[in-house]
Amino acid sequence: xxxxxxxxxxxxxxxxxxxxxxxxxxxxxxxxxxxxxxxxxxxxxxxxxxxxxxxxxxxxxxxxxxxxxxxxxxxxxxxxxxxxxxxxxxxxxxxxxxxxxxxxxxxxxxxxxxxxxxxxxxxxxxxxxxxxxxxxxxxxxxxxxxxxxxxxxxxxxxxxxxxxxxxxxxxxxxxxxxxxxxxxxxxxxxxxxxxxxxxxxxxxxxxxxxxxxxxxxxxxxxxxxxxxxxxxxxxxxxxxxxxxxxxxxxxxxxxxxxxxxxxxxxxxxxxxxxxxxxxxxxxxxxxxxxxxxxxxxxxxxxxxxxxxxxxxxxxxxxxxxxxxxxxxxxxxxxxxxxxxxxxxxxxxxxxxxxxxxxxxxxxxx
Numbered sequence: 001x002x003x004x005x006x007x008x009x010x011x012x013x014x015x016x017x018x019x020x021x022x023x024x025x026x027x028x029x030x031x032x033x034x035x036x037x038x039x040x041x042x043x044x045x046x047x048x049x050x051x052x053x054x055x056x057x058x059x060x061x062x063x064x065x066x067x068x069x070x071x072x073x074x075x076x077x078x079x080x081x082x083x084x085x086x087x088x089x090x091x092x093x094x095x096x097x098x099x100x101x102x103x104x105x106x107x108x109x110x111x112x113x114x115x116x117x118x119x120x121x122x123x124x125x126x127x128x129x130x131x132x133x134x135x136x137x138x139x140x141x142x143x144x145x146x147x148x149x150x151x152x153x154x155x156x157x158x159x160x161x162x163x164x165x166x167x168x169x170x171x172x173x174x175x176x177x178x179x180x181x182x183x184x185x186x187x188x189x190x191x192x193x194x195x196x197x198x199x200x201x202x203x204x205x206x207x208x209x210x211x212x213x214x215x216x217x218x219x220x221x222x223x224x225x226x227x228x229x230x231x232x233x234x235x236x237x238x239x240x241x242x243x244x245x246x247x248x249x250x251x252x253x254x255x256x257x258x259x260x261x262x263x264x265x266x267x268x269x270x271x272x273x274x275x276x277x278x279x280x281x282x283x284x285x286x287x288x289x290x291x292x293x294x295x296x297x298x299x300x301x302x303x304x305x306x307x308x309x310x311x312x313x314x315x316x317x318x319x320x321x322x323x324x325x326x327x328x329x330x331x332x333x334x335x336x337x338x339x340x341x342x343x344x345x346x347x348x349x350x351x352x353x354x355x356x357x358x359x360x361x362x363x364x365x
Contacts, residue, residue, distance in 0.1 A: 005030040009037050011071055011088065040070040043101065043125060045111035045118050045132070047093055048077040050272075051294035056112060058168055058182035059175065060086050063108075065182075075101060075121070080272055083185045093117075101125055112171055114140035114154065131175045147174045166316045181318065186298035192277035195270060199244060200281065202265055206242035207361050210282035210301070212292040213258065214251035221309055221332050222288040224345050226258075231350045232286075233262040236357070244282065246292065248275070284360045286353065289315070297321070302360035304353060308332075308344050320363060322356040324348055 007029045012019040021027035021034040029035070042063055046056045053076050063070055064086060074082050075091040075098075082090045091097035098117075102124040109127035111118050111134070119135035122143065133151065134143045142148045150170045153160040165173075172179040199208065213229060215222035236243045245255040245266040252269055259266035270278060279285065279292065280299035287293050288306040293315075296303040303321035308330040312323060326347035332339055 001028050001030045007032070007035050007037070011036040011038050011069055036069045038069060038071045040067040040107040041105070042067075042070055042072045043104075043106045043109040043127065044072065044074045045109070045113065045121055046074065046076055047113050047115060047118050049291070050078050050081055051291040052112075053078055053081050054184060054186055054291075054294040054298050055167060056171065057083060057086070057185040057298070058179070059110070059171060059177075061182040061185060062172070062177060062180070073101070073104075073106075078272075081186065081276075083187045085187050086185055098124075108175075110175060111143075112174065114151075116140070146176055150174055161311060163311060164313045167314050168316050181316070183318070184294065184298035186276065186295065188277055188280050188299060189273055192274050193281070195267075195274045196278045196281040199265065199267060199278065203242040203244075206240060207283040208242050208244050208281065209236055209357055209361075210244050210246050210279055210285040210287075210292075210296075211264075212246045212285065212287035212290065213254055214247045215288035215290055215306075221343075222306065222345070224288070224306060224348065225343075226254075228348075228350050228353075229258060230261055232353060233258065233264045235350065235354050237262070237264070241357075241361075246275075246279065246285075283364050284357050286357065300365060302363040304356045304360065306345075306348065308348075320360075322360060324353055324356055 007013060012021055012034065021032060027034055044056065046053050060072055063072065072087045073089040073091065074087050075093055076082055077093050079090045079092050084090065091101065098121055101121065104126065106125060106127040108129050109122060109125045111122035111132040114133050116135065119133050119140045122130060122132060122134045130143050132143055132147055133140045142151045153163045169179045233243045243264045245258055245264050247255050249269050255266045258264055276295055279295050280301060282301050284302045284304060285292065285296040286304045287296065289310055293303060293305055297318060300320065303317060305315065305321055305323045307323050307325050309332050312325065326344040328344055328347045330344045
């Protein structure tokens with residue numbers, strides 16, 4: 001085969017190593033029947049947090065619908081949650097990746113983060129169309145008028161409180177699109193599903209209710225009281241459910257304490273991929289706004305969501321979740337300290353949370 005016969009514009013072409021059709025089936029370019037010319041080259045810059053990376057995946061679903069055979073690249077701090085089923089090339093944010101991307105050409109480049117390094121990368125990338133946030137005079141700036149609404153809501157709390165668009169509507173608008181409830185995509189690796197086997201055996205056929213007891217360390221005002229967790233666990237146990245304590249290293253001591261107090265099952269901590277696989281086996285998940293929320297949405301697990309400090313319009317639950325909020329409201333918008341003597345999370349009663357779980361217990365497909 002001649003060099004001139006190489007299909008450099010094929011979705012499968014790698015250059016540094018053999019492509020998948022060659023590796024699996026011995027195909028070569030001049031006779032290949034799996035050639036797929038790239039329709040668009042698209043770059044997504046979405047570095048973190050993990051939940052935000054997961055909830056950006058519906059955008060890729062739309063682009064695949066608009067441009068069959070498009071080639072999607074994505075740069076992030078957490079490559080393990082970017083779905084390889086719909087993203088062709090995933091870059092971990094480091095000097096090597098930034099240098100490589102700044103020397104490539106794209107049809108569309110999108111940056112949805114306001115971090116200086118993400119904005120600077122959008123400036124440096126060569127693209128026919130750019131959307132989102134670039135860098136100007138040392139600060140984030142709207143790349144074009146489409147990003148102005150999202151920029152303003154992020155800069156002024158009073159305007160953010162009044163916003164009625166969810167996050168997905170906003171990021172689609174940034175790209176000149178209309179959100180049509182495209183789904184989250186998160187690849188659950190089958191090789192990790194076995195981590196749930198001990199849980200399934202212990203549950204003995206009971207509905208598994210995943211209890212994500214923490215809320216991250218940024219906004220601790222979202223924590224539900226310890227006594228409420230204990231009471232909920234006991235009610236679930238008395239009514240034939242199997243409460244499963246979930247969390248990461250930050251919640252380990254707390255979950256061990258809950259397990260000791262109630263006898264609830266606590267399997268310990270896991271790698272991110274294992275945690276995703278385990279969470280996907282739950283029948284219902286209860287969590288604050290966190291990475292767990294996005295994992296549940298992506299894996300189609302019915303969700304009961306605590307919310308107090310965030311705008312409730314922000315979240316798209318795809319008709320598979322119930323949001324529970326304090327009846328007294330919350331005065332600490334995006335706040336990490338409570339301004340009340342009576343914390344608003346005390347005003348989310350155990351019974352209302354339990355009833356939400358009961359309503360969703362048979363919802364999982």
